[in-house]
Amino acid sequence: MSLSPHLGHTPTKSQYGVRPKIWFAVYQLLWHLALPVAFLRLAWRTRHSMGYLRHFSERLGFTDGKAIEQGAIWIHAVSVGETRAAQPLIDAYLARGEKVLLTHMTLNGRLTGAAVFAEAIAAGQLRQAYLPYDLCWSVAQFINTFKPKFGLLMETEAWPTVVFYCSEIGLPLFLVNARLSERSARRVNRFGKAGRSLFQAFAGILAQTELDAQRYRSLGVQRVELAGNMKFDVPLNPSLVKQGKSWKQALHATNRVMVCAASTRDGEEAILLKIWKDVLRSQIFKTPPLLCIVPRHPERFNEVANQILAAELSYRRRTEWEGVPQGSEIDVILGDSMGEMPLYFSAADLVVMGGSILPFGGQNLIEACAAGCPVLLGEHTHNFQQASLDAIEMGAAKRIQPEALETTLKSLLLNSAELAKMSVAAKEFAATYQGATQKILSILDRQISS
Structure with a gap:
């Protein structure tokens, strides 16, 4: 397997899965037609942050003028969750002295990467960029500019132009920490040979679970290996854990317990606030418990604040104070901060996992368990199917x-x-399934050198 793609080569036929010409031509046409909409969407998002327009040229495959060091290991983590999941793997490559190119699709993913890898960025060992829109010319410009050694796409990111182009020029591209729900597999199969060829064009797929591996194999992918879930290897920020424990200690000193509704999605907060109001009205607690709502998307913080007010519940924003929560009159804490989930999980006695109450597929329960916090899940957990089943079983x-x-x-x-029994089980669950990062490194070392 070549590590030196023939840059400048005009793609004609995939090294693995064959690029479907008619389907791909239609896909490119739709992307070009949608480009003005993508630009307008970015402009619209500036009402929340001007950061959405920064590094705009990267979204078209062009750099911002800084010097380019080629030959880095390219890792794509679309947003916050994937960036955090990639941390153990990136840390391992950095420890080896490798250069890393870390790409994202979202502003929050980029901000998270900038915070987590600040030292490596300052040292010039890691560079961030946006993955360009999935157009032939922008993808070719991106690859030709950075000339990475090989590429690793995290979890579910399979952009057709990126995947086929890398295959066609001989640049090894792997889907790592890969997952594929039954619903997604059915959706891929609806595209027939065109859909299946996309995943066949990867140099390899390293699946989280045997179920994921079987679904990829059902698409005709032969280069599939079971590697485990890197989210189990992500370390919790010790300073945030310490701060969260101080919160819990202060709350318990006043006989209060806290429930964290973590990574909630649109529509779930209304359900939770109605339930919480009924919990407080029941008057079965000597000291009323506290609810902490942490919305998944920061642009919804103000919206959720208005919902809390509409529910006639008293609240404070996390960003309004330093130290620990004060005042028994507070019914709800609005977790309007980024990157502090270890704090919230360490402070909570129980977590209600967002994204699982309504059909969003669930959010990451592993981090809560690593903090020793028991978890309540709704019925919609297909994004974390195996982890949810294992956590429930344990x-x-x-x-x-x-x-x-x-x-x-x-x-x-x-x-x-x-709760104490579940807390012990949560820590045991989080520790049991660690080790995916080293397995992925071993597989990639073997595949790349072959």
Whole structure:
């Protein structure tokens, strides 16, 4: 397998999966037609932050003028979750002395990467960029500019132009920490040979679970290996954990317990606030418990604040104070900060995992378990299917229906022994499945050198 792509080569036929000409031509046409919409969408988002327009040229495959060091290992992490999941792998390559090119699609992903890898960026060992829009000319410009050794796309990112172009020029491209839900596999199959050829064009797919591996194989992909889930290897920020424990200690000193509704999505906050109002009205607690809502997307912080006010609940924003929560009159904390999930999880006695109450597929429960916090899951967890099943089996999590959430919250918050038992199970679950990063490194070393 060549590590030196023939840059400047005009793509004609994929090294692995054959690029479907008609389907691909239609795809490119649609992308070009949608380009003005993409520009307008970025401009619209500037109402939240001007950061959306920074580095705009990168979205078209052009650099911002800084010196380019070629031959880096290219790792693509679309947003916050993928960036954090990639941390153990990036740290391992940095420790080897490798240069890393870290690309993103979202502003929040880029900001997260800038915070997590600040030292490597300052040392010139890691560079960030946006992955360009999936157009032939922009992708070719990006690859020809950076000339990476090989590429690693995180989890579910399979952009057709990127994948086929890398295959056609002989640049090894792997899908790592890969997952594929049953619904997504059906969607790919609906595109027939064209959809399957996309995944066949990867140099290799390193799947999180055996179920994921089987689904990729069902698409005709032969180069699939089981590697585990790198999210189990992501370290919790020790200073945030310490701060969270101080929160919990201060709350317990006043006999308060805290529930964290983590990474909530649009529509879920309204459900949770109604339930929480009923929990407080029940008056079964000597000291009322505290709810901490942490919306998944920061642009929704103000919207959720208005929902809390509409529910006639008192609240404070996390960004309004330093130290620990004060005042028994507070019903809700609005977690309006980025990158502080280890703090919230370490402070909480119980987590309700967002994205699982309504059909969004669920969010990452592993980080909560690593902090020793028991988890309640809704029925929609296909993005973390195996991890959810394993956590439930080990007693670290429970699955509940929305109509049973209020009863379950009351029962668990009044049962400190059950919460303590689940907390121990959560830590055991998080520790049991570690080791994916080293396995992925070994597989990639073998594949790249072959």
